[in-house]
Amino acid sequence: MLGELLGPYRIVSKVGEGGMGVVYRARDEVLERDIAIKVLSSRTVAEKSAREFLLDEARAASALSHPNICTIHQVGEARGELYIVMELIEGEPLSQLIAKGSLPVESVLRYGVQVARALAHSHGRNIVHRDLKSSNVMVTPEGLVKVLDFGLARRLRSDLLDESLGTLDSLGWSGETIVESTGGLTGTLPYMSPEVLRGEEADHRSDIWALGVVLYEAASGQLPFRGRTAFETSSAILRELAPPLPSWIPAGLWAIVQRCLSKEPQQRYQRASEVQAALEAVQSAAVAAGGTSSEARGPLTIVHRGIRHLATKDGDVLLLVGTMKGAFLLRAHAERARWEVAGPYFHGQAIYSLAYDARAGRRRLWASTATFWGTFLRSSDDFGRTWTNPQEANVKFPTDCGVSLKNIWQICPGCPSEPDTMYCGVEPAALFESHDAGETWSLVRGLFNHPHRPRWMPGNGGLALHTIVLDPAKAERMYVAISAGGVYRTEDRGGTWEARNRGIRVEFQPEKYPEFGQCIHKMVLHAARPERLFLQNHAGLYRSDDCGDSWQSISNGVPSDFGFAMLMHPRDPDCVYILPIESGEFRCTPDGRLRVYRTRNSGASWEPLTRGLPQKGAYETVLRDAMTTDSLDPAGVYFGTRSGELFGSIDEGKNWKMILSGLPPVVCVKAVVVGEPRGARRNGSGQDARKSPASTPAKRNARKNKSRRGKG
Amino acid sequence: MAITFHIPGPLRVYCGGLQRVEINSSPATLREAFEALYRECPAVRDRLVTETGQLREHINIFVGTENIRFTGEFTTPLPAGAEISILPAVSGG
Numbered sequence: 001m002l003g004e005l006l007g008p009y010r011i012v013s014k015v016g017e018g019g020m021g022v023v024y025r026a027r028d029e030v031l032e033r034d035i036a037i038k039v040l041s042s043r044t045v046a047e048k049s050a051r052e053f054l055l056d057e058a059r060a061a062s063a064l065s066h067p068n069i070c071t072i073h074q075v076g077e078a079r080g081e082l083y084i085v086m087e088l089i090e091g092e093p094l095s096q097l098i099a100k101g102s103l104p105v106e107s108v109l110r111y112g113v114q115v116a117r118a119l120a121h122s123h124g125r126n127i128v129h130r131d132l133k134s135s136n137v138m139v140t141p142e143g144l145v146k147v148l149d150f151g152l153a154r155r156l157r158s159d160l161l162d163e164s165l166g167t168l169d170s171l172g173w174s175g176e177t178i179v180e181s182t183g184g185l186t187g188t189l190p191y192m193s194p195e196v197l198r199g200e201e202a203d204h205r206s207d208i209w210a211l212g213v214v215l216y217e218a219a220s221g222q223l224p225f226r227g228r229t230a231f232e233t234s235s236a237i238l239r240e241l242a243p244p245l246p247s248w249i250p251a252g253l254w255a256i257v258q259r260c261l262s263k264e265p266q267q268r269y270q271r272a273s274e275v276q277a278a279l280e281a282v283q284s285a286a287v288a289a290g291g292t293s294s295e296a297r298g299p300l301t302i303v304h305r306g307i308r309h310l311a312t313k314d315g316d317v318l319l320l321v322g323t324m325k326g327a328f329l330l331r332a333h334a335e336r337a338r339w340e341v342a343g344p345y346f347h348g349q350a351i352y353s354l355a356y357d358a359r360a361g362r363r364r365l366w367a368s369t370a371t372f373w374g375t376f377l378r379s380s381d382d383f384g385r386t387w388t389n390p391q392e393a394n395v396k397f398p399t400d401c402g403v404s405l406k407n408i409w410q411i412c413p414g415c416p417s418e419p420d421t422m423y424c425g426v427e428p429a430a431l432f433e434s435h436d437a438g439e440t441w442s443l444v445r446g447l448f449n450h451p452h453r454p455r456w457m458p459g460n461g462g463l464a465l466h467t468i469v470l471d472p473a474k475a476e477r478m479y480v481a482i483s484a485g486g487v488y489r490t491e492d493r494g495g496t497w498e499a500r501n502r503g504i505r506v507e508f509q510p511e512k513y514p515e516f517g518q519c520i521h522k523m524v525l526h527a528a529r530p531e532r533l534f535l536q537n538h539a540g541l542y543r544s545d546d547c548g549d550s551w552q553s554i555s556n557g558v559p560s561d562f563g564f565a566m567l568m569h570p571r572d573p574d575c576v577y578i579l580p581i582e583s584g585e586f587r588c589t590p591d592g593r594l595r596v597y598r599t600r601n602s603g604a605s606w607e608p609l610t611r612g613l614p615q616k617g618a619y620e621t622v623l624r625d626a627m628t629t630d631s632l633d634p635a636g637v638y639f640g641t642r643s644g645e646l647f648g649s650i651d652e653g654k655n656w657k658m659i660l661s662g663l664p665p666v667v668c669v670k671a672v673v674v675g676e677p678r679g680a681r682r683n684g685s686g687q688d689a690r691k692s693p694a695s696t697p698a699k700r701n702a703r704k705n706k707s708r709r710g711k712g
Numbered sequence: 713m714a715i716t717f718h719i720p721g722p723l724r725v726y727c728g729g730l731q732r733v734e735i736n737s738s739p740a741t742l743r744e745a746f747e748a749l750y751r752e753c754p755a756v757r758d759r760l761v762t763e764t765g766q767l768r769e770h771i772n773i774f775v776g777t778e779n780i781r782f783t784g785e786f787t788t789p790l791p792a793g794a795e796i797s798i799l800p801a802v803s804g805g
Contacts, residue, residue, distance in 0.1 A: 105729030248728060372770040372800050373722055373759040391726075391755040396763045404762030 001039070005029075007078045009037055009085065025088060035073060036088040039081055058084045060127050061150040068118035070138070070148045089146045095134035098218055099306050105249060108218045109283040111137070114145035115211055116276035122150070123204040123272055130202050132210035133191045134217055189230055190223045194238050194263050204272070205265040211275060212260025212268075216242060219249050224261060238263070246301075252282035302378070302389045310342045312383045314675030317630050319648075320365065321640055322351030325664035327367055329384050334673075336636055336650045339659050345384055353625065355411035356672040357437070359419035363674065366438065368408035368424070375405055377424065379438060395424060395432050395441045401448065403428050409466040410625070415475045425465035429456055429482045433494065444494040447480070452499060452516050456485035459519050459538075466624060467520070471547075472527040479533070479548060484508075484519035487535070489548050500548035507539050522566040522624045526573035534576050534603065536566040536624075539583050543603050554603025559590045565627035569652070570635050574602040577609075577629075577637060577653065579622045588619040596627075596637070598653055612656035613647060620645070625668035632673060640666025713738060715745055715790065718797040726755040742775065743786040745796060760798065770801045 001011050001024065009026040012034070016023045021040040028035050055075060062072040071087040094111060097103060103111075115137055122129060129136075129150055138146045193209035196202045216224040224242035227233035242261050245254045256278045262268045269275045310331040312318065319330040319339070326344030346369045355366040357379075365380045367387070377394050378387040397403050407427040414421030422434040424441070431444040447453075447465075456463055467481035479489050479500070486501040499516040506518050519538035526532070535542040535551065539562045542551040555561035562583030569575035578597050582590045589595065593616070596609040620641040627639035638648040644663035649656045714734040719727045727733050735752065739745040750757045761767055765786075773780045774797040780788045 103729075104724050104731070106731060107729075248725065250728065371722075372768060374762075374768065391758075393758040393763075396758070399763055399765075402764060404764050404766065 006037065006039070006081060006083055007076050009035065009083075011037070026085075028085075034088045036086045038084045038086065040083070055082070063125055064122055064127065064150070066118055066121040068114045068145050068147060069121065069150075070146045087146075089138045089140065089148070091138045091140035091144075091146070093135045094137040094139055094145075094214070094218065097139060098134055098221055101221070101306065103218050103221075105219065105253065106283075107143075108215065109253065109279055110143060111139060111145050111218060112211070112215050113276055113279045113283065115147060115214065116272050116279060118145070118147040119204070119207050119211060119272035120276055123207070128202055128204050129207050129210070131188050131191075132207050132214065133188055134214050137214065189233055190225060190237075192234075192237060193265070195265055197234050197237055203265070205268050205270065208260050208268050208272060208275060209265075211272070212257050215253070215257050215260065216245065219253060219257070220245050224257075250282055253279075256282065302387045307342055307345065307384075309385050310340060310383055312674050316674045317632065317636065318356075318383070318672040318674060319628075319638055319646070319659075320354040320356065320367075320668075320670040320672065321646060321660075321663065321666060322354045322367070322625075322668040323640075323644070323664035323666050324350050327351045327354060327384075328660075328663065329365075330646075330659065334632060336630075336632075336648070341660060342384060344664075345387070346378075350407075350667070352407050352409050352667055353411045353424070354668055354670050355413060356670060357413040357422070358672075359413060359416055360437075362419075362437075364438075366411045366413075368411060370407050375408055377408060377411065377438065377441075394438075395426065397430070398443060401443070403430075406462060407464065409464045410468055412468040412470070415470055415472060418475055423468050423470075423478075425468050425480060427462045427464035427466075428458075429453070429463045429465040429485055431465055431468070431480055431494065446490065446495045447488065447497050450488070450497055452485065455517065456482060457517065459483045467523050469523055469525050469533070471525070471530045473530045477547070479523060479525075481520035481523045481535075483521065484517055484538070486516040486518035487520055487523065487548055488516075500544075501551070502549065503544075503551035503553075504535070504537055504542055505540055505553075521564045524566050524568040524576065526568050529573040532573070532602070534566060534568070536563050536578055538562065541578065541603065554599070556603065556605050558597050558606050559595070563622075564624040565622050565639065566624075567627050567629055567637070570629050570631045571633065572600065575600045576603070577627065578606075579627060579639060581621060588621055592617045592619050594618040594620050594641075594647075596639070596653055596656075609649070609653040609656070611654060612649075612658075623667055625670075626666050628669045628671045630671035630673055636671060638669055638671055640669045642666065713793045715739065715748075715794045715796065717745075717749055718795065720798050720800060722800075723756055723759060723798065726759070727753045738792055739790055741786065742773070742780060742788040742790055742796070745790055745794070746786065772799050772801050773797070774799065 004011050008030045009028055012025045012027055014022060015025050015036060021038050023036055023038045026035055026037045058072055058075040065071060070089060072084060074085040076083050076085065119129065127150065131149060136148045138148055191210040191213045193206040196206055213224055225233055225236035225240065227236050256275065260268055260275065310329055312331055315334050317332050317334060317336055321328040321330065325348055326346050328341060328343035330339045330341050332339045349369040349371045351367055351369060353368045357364040357366065363381060365384060367378050369376050369378060374393055376390050380387045395408060396405055405426055408424050409427055410425035412423040414423060420435055420437045422438045424432050426432060431447050432441045433444050434441045461483065465480050465482050469479040471477040476493050477491050479487060481487055486499055488497040489500045490497045501516055501518045504518045505512050506514060509517060520535060521538060522536045524534050531545060531547050533544045533548055540553060541555045541561050543554045544551045558580050560580040560582050563578050563581045565579050567577040576599050580590060580597060581587055594613040597606040598609055599606045620643060622639050622641055630636040634652045636648060636650045637653045640646045642665045644661060644665060645658060646660040646663060646666065647656050648659045714736045717733045719731055719733055724730060735748050737748050739748060760771060767773060767785060775788055775790065775794055
């Protein structure tokens with residue numbers, strides 16, 4: 001078809017395809033202008049009814065001439081092809097604009113007024129659109145609206161129109177039209193009015209209903225009536241009320257939408273011009289009032305649209321990946337063979353910390369987001385579909401402190417015995433606590449007022465409290481690590497703190513073993529041995545067997561004792577993972593080899609884990625929170641790099657695979673097993689599974705069978 | 713006479729979706745103007761200024777065409793009917 005002549009029109013390119021035919025961009029060689037041309041497919045054109053339908057469509061719409069209606073220039077037939085020549089509109093369908101994110105109220109009103117004008121014009125000529133939907137509303141770059149595709153429109157006799165203002169009974173639904181328009185019918189179900197679903201005739205008030213649906217959709221990003229099946233959607237349209245629009249939508253607009261969506265046509269606006277006037281009134285009020293209306297608050301939640309969210313089930317493994325430009329969520333079944341990816345959440349924002357709170361029956365994700373516009377803590381109870389959007393910064397320094405928050409480096413749910421307690425570590429170095437599950441936060445003054453604080457020095461990444469370690473056996477005791485300040489311990493829930501750095505060496509001060517000032521990179525503890533801590537220092541690996549009172553070096557045979565990340569095995573208290581980085585100015589993996597090191601004897605020796613990791617030209621950096629384990633058996637170990645690659649092992653580090661590449665720089669990675677992990681993985685995997693994780697299909701099946709037995 | 717705030721994209725959601733917010737008052741200084749804005753759009757405050765009241769590092773405010781960093785920050789005196797623009801600074805990374 002491309003390049004061919006259809007009458008005086010040369011087909012240039014295909015624009016789209018609908019139920020009835022294909023739309024092309026074409027050149028009118030006589031008038032020398034570009035137009036759109038809808039050609040009925042040859043398969044359809046053979047059907048007489050379709051042919052007549054197309055002609056009806058064209059005749060109806062060609063009677064309309066309005067700036068907000070796509071103009072029909074001509075109907076033609078050439079070489080047996082029926083075609084309609086239309087105005088070519090450069091722009092985007094409203095549906096696409098909605099999919100990109102929430103439209104400002106101003107735009108909703110501006111577009112709504114224009115659609116209402118188009119309907120008022122066509123209704124005045126007894127033409128009902130019958131298929132109004134956001135994908136039939138084009139918006140040009142100048143903000144001009146053009147309503148397309150009066151595809152189901154048909155002429156109503158004026159006497160019927162007048163009657164219909166009083167009663168609907170006289171208007172019978174034409175069964176023929178349903179058959180003819182099956183292509184459009186499925187797509188338009190969410191816009192269909194209750195009376196049409198009941199089998200009654202559509203009249204101009206069915207268009208007003210559809211306008212209500214479009215306004216609702218534009219204001220909230222969601223359809224007012226949704227269901228998993230056509231039956232559920234129909235049922236919602238017939239019986240349910242549309243959920244309220246978000247709180248920041250002016251009450252006036254919500255009232256208009258509600259009236260358009262009255263179940264009974266006689267309860268709606270009776271004319272599109274009334275909707276237009278009502279929208280214009282809200283529009284002028286909104287501009288005149290400026291921010292003076294009490295509606296001018298922000299949304300209390302953020303809904304992430306345009307992302308295919310994860311459908312998470314119990315037993316699934318989630319990876320929460322924070323990057324410099326947004327968060328990503330990955331999901332796999334417990335076998336962890338294939339990962340589904342969703343994101344980026346918080347597009348363009350730096351995500352320094354992520355956490356999961358599974359206490360007290362919660363399934364809550366936490367994220368800290370940082371942009372020019374500040375740093376906020378947000379949570380999601382539906383695995384990322386919606387997130388809280390605090391009106392005021394929820395973590396902030398009291399004004400008397402004279403400092404302001406830069407970043408939130410760590411979010412830490414408290415002990416399981418205190419399910420409403422949470423902590424977060426921030427830059428500039430300070431600890432915040434919450435005792436209402438993250439609703440409100442306050443500065444831990446005991447640490448902030450510590451006499452050492454004025455002498456803590458920022459490192460390359462700033463002066464941050466980045467690590468919080470709780471003692472699971474003793475809720476009063478906790479540890480924090482500060483770069484560069486060192487390790488501090490409290491025995492009284494944060495009231496008083498003591499530096500605990502004896503034996504930890506510093507390279508960057510004349511005094512090599514000072515009381516404080518160490519640049520700690522990470523510290524971990526196992527619940528089964530709460531008195532023992534492991535620590536990755538700016539340079540040096542250490543262990544303490546006495547709650548941090550003293551530290552011994554355990555840098556035994558690692559290629560570099562510098563590194564950021566350190567990880568505790570979920571079950572084995574003697575097993576720790578690190579990822580050595582070359583110290584000094586290079587700060588990449590030594591020799592271009594990406595190697596995880598593991599000790600299984602609490603630091604007496606370390607072994608490299610490299611199978612599946614690049615061992616040539618891999619100059620990578622893994623940051624302090626970018627390595628994690630899940631709680632399954634065998635444990636999954638995961639890490640992300642500054643170059644945006646994500647690696648994982650499902651056999652405790654023996655074999656590795658790249659899970660994802662091309663991410664923005666990865667800052668943090670957390671693994672979560674949703675709900676109670678399946679007994680199968682916990683109980684059913686024995687030595688075989690440890691030895692042959694990603695092995696042959698036969699072995700995998702054997703494991704699976706074993707798992708099934710275990711589950712029973 | 714009303715003062716007008718020009719609201720940048722990321723903040724419009726906290727201002728009822730408006731690009732332009734007009735407030736009928738005649739504040740003497742920029743600080744008073746912003747206090748009036750915060751009364752109507754409270755979520756804007758923490759997004760513009762830090763806990764210590766400093767304008768955030770990568771955000772600029774203009775009165776007319778003048779950057780307030782050169783006219784006394786929030787103590788900048790306001791003419792009647794001032795047009796106040798909030799804009800993210802040129803910055804990369």
